[in-house]
Amino acid sequence: MDQRRILSVSAVTRYLKGLLEGDPLLGALWVRGELSNFKRHSSGHLYFTLKDETAQLKGIMFRSRADRIPFQPENGLSVLVYGYISVYERDGTYQLYAEGMEPDGRGSLQLAFDQLKAKLQAEGLFDECRKRPIPRLPRGIGIATSPTGAALRDMVKIARRRFPGVNLVIAPAFVQGEGAPASLIKALRDLNTLTDIDCIIVGRGGGSMEELWAFNDEGLARAIAASRLPVVSAVGHETDFTIADFVADLRAPTPSAAAELVVPDWSELRRRVNQARERLDYSLKQSWERRRRRYHELVGRPVLARPLDRIRQLYQTVDGLERRLNQHWTLRAQEASARLGALAGRLEALSPLAVLGRGYTVTKSYPGGRALTSIGQLAVGDWVEVIFRDGAAICRVTGTGGREEG
Amino acid sequence: MTKETMGAGNPECSFEEALERLEQIVKKLESETLTLSQAIELYEEGVRMSRLCARQLELAEGKIEKLLEKTDGSLARQPFEVD
Numbered sequence: 001m002d003q004r005r006i007l008s009v010s011a012v013t014r015y016l017k018g019l020l021e022g023d024p025l026l027g028a029l030w031v032r033g034e035l036s037n038f039k040r041h042s043s044g045h046l047y048f049t050l051k052d053e054t055a056q057l058k059g060i061m062f063r064s065r066a067d068r069i070p071f072q073p074e075n076g077l078s079v080l081v082y083g084y085i086s087v088y089e090r091d092g093t094y095q096l097y098a099e100g101m102e103p104d105g106r107g108s109l110q111l112a113f114d115q116l117k118a119k120l121q122a123e124g125l126f127d128e129c130r131k132r133p134i135p136r137l138p139r140g141i142g143i144a145t146s147p148t149g150a151a152l153r154d155m156v157k158i159a160r161r162r163f164p165g166v167n168l169v170i171a172p173a174f175v176q177g178e179g180a181p182a183s184l185i186k187a188l189r190d191l192n193t194l195t196d197i198d199c200i201i202v203g204r205g206g207g208s209m210e211e212l213w214a215f216n217d218e219g220l221a222r223a224i225a226a227s228r229l230p231v232v233s234a235v236g237h238e239t240d241f242t243i244a245d246f247v248a249d250l251r252a253p254t255p256s257a258a259a260e261l262v263v264p265d266w267s268e269l270r271r272r273v274n275q276a277r278e279r280l281d282y283s284l285k286q287s288w289e290r291r292r293r294r295y296h297e298l299v300g301r302p303v304l305a306r307p308l309d310r311i312r313q314l315y316q317t318v319d320g321l322e323r324r325l326n327q328h329w330t331l332r333a334q335e336a337s338a339r340l341g342a343l344a345g346r347l348e349a350l351s352p353l354a355v356l357g358r359g360y361t362v363t364k365s366y367p368g369g370r371a372l373t374s375i376g377q378l379a380v381g382d383w384v385e386v387i388f389r390d391g392a393a394i395c396r397v398t399g400t401g402g403r404e405e406g
Numbered sequence: 407m408t409k410e411t412m413g414a415g416n417p418e419c420s421f422e423e424a425l426e427r428l429e430q431i432v433k434k435l436e437s438e439t440l441t442l443s444q445a446i447e448l449y450e451e452g453v454r455m456s457r458l459c460a461r462q463l464e465l466a467e468g469k470i471e472k473l474l475e476k477t478d479g480s481l482a483r484q485p486f487e488v489d
Contacts, residue, residue: 135420135422147472156488164468167467168469169483170470170471171473172472190473269421276425277452277456280435280453283435283449284435287440288442
């Protein structure tokens with residue numbers, strides 16, 4: 001008879017399992033570690049390994065629990081996991097049956113927010129070029145919000161004050177709690193079917209991060225991005241930023257501010273239109289006035305006012321020139337004749353003939369007519385012509401003699 | 407694409423397009439040397455735009471309504487009272 005106590009594999013495993021499950025510490029504990037081998041099974045269960053520098057711990061989280069984690073667990077993420085340790089009999093392994101998980105160092109919601117923000121940003125949903133302008137004068141404005149909230153009351157009040165004729169269509173929605181995202185998405189969709197509104201405000205008044213959480217929903221973010229009409233987000237207070245704010249075409253810091261931004265100031269618009277109209281009338285008047293002045297200026301000019309003047313003026317000029325020309329020539333003639341008289345007088349004074357009048361004669365060779373100035377030019381028997389004032393005599397030289405020089 | 411969206415159901419151009427055009431026309435008339443016929447043509451367009459703007463400012467009725475889903479799933483509107 002074998003005295004040894006032999007147990008089946010199952011019995012050992014069951015025994016171990018009983019030991020672990022009976023342990024007060026292992027029955028409910030928090031474990032800190034880094035996620036690795038993370039896998040979300042198609043069943044919705046999460047499988048992972050928690051590890052630190054020297055050890056590893058297998059873990060599982062069933063779907064019912066996994067669905068409540070707002071953020072996306074991923075490898076490398078440092079987490080705190082709550083649960084109990086037990087044995088998975090089939091594999092003979094012990095593991096952590098996780099019931100809760102949160103990021104180590106920051107809140108779950110904050111991590112979820114950061115993750116979704118990074119994801120949508122990477123998809124380009126926040127890009128500036130996607131932002132559509134909000135029309136300056138919307139024919140109607142859709143508001144997706146709680147019909148009983150103070151936020152709606154404020155928005156309506158401000159909208160009416162700015163533009164008494166403003167048309168508003170309110171699509172009631174839950175703005176917090178489980179069903180809020182779906183409710184807001186439906187409100188957006190409904191408003192987008194209307195043809196008499198030009199933009200949509202989606203929002204709610206202030207609250208805690210949990211209360212505003214619906215506006216960080218991925219589905220709502222995508223619905224805003226897909227909206228046919230431009231969307232203005234108006235969530236909480238000025239310091240609250242939600243995913244809806246990033247994806248909206250315009251972020252208003254508060255619901256009241258959204259009403260200020262979207263609803264135009266009627267009297268201001270009226271003034272602008274009137275002013276533009278006045279300037280329009282004035283500028284055309286000015287334009288006409290300028291032309292009228294120019295016309296009068298032109299017809300007032302002499303050439304158009306008395307067209308013959310110019311010709312008369314030309315005649316006058318011609319006459320003047322002619323007169324000046326005549327004067328010029330008369331003067332020149334007088335000058336010439338005076339000069340001629342003077343020259344003639346001087347010429348006369350110099351003329352040898354004038355000397356003859358005083359009793360002198362001129363002797364010239366004959367024939368030849370050369371004036372003789374020396375006795376040496378003559379010989380006895382030569383013929384000479386002696387010229388007197390009033391005539392000449394042909395004479396013959398019968399004798400010559402020199403004159404003693406003094 | 408935004409312009410089409412804004413102008414949806416609007417027979418003419420939107421208020422802001424009309425206002426912008428009007429202000430543009432005024433600037434042009436004030437600063438540029440135009441022929442008289444150009445000036446008059448612009449002026450007439452400006453008058454049309456200013457009338458369009460003024461009309462649209464008077465158009466809104468000041469309705470405040472709430473959307474309701476009827477039992478057949480279609481949408482209806484009813485006046486919304488705010489205190």
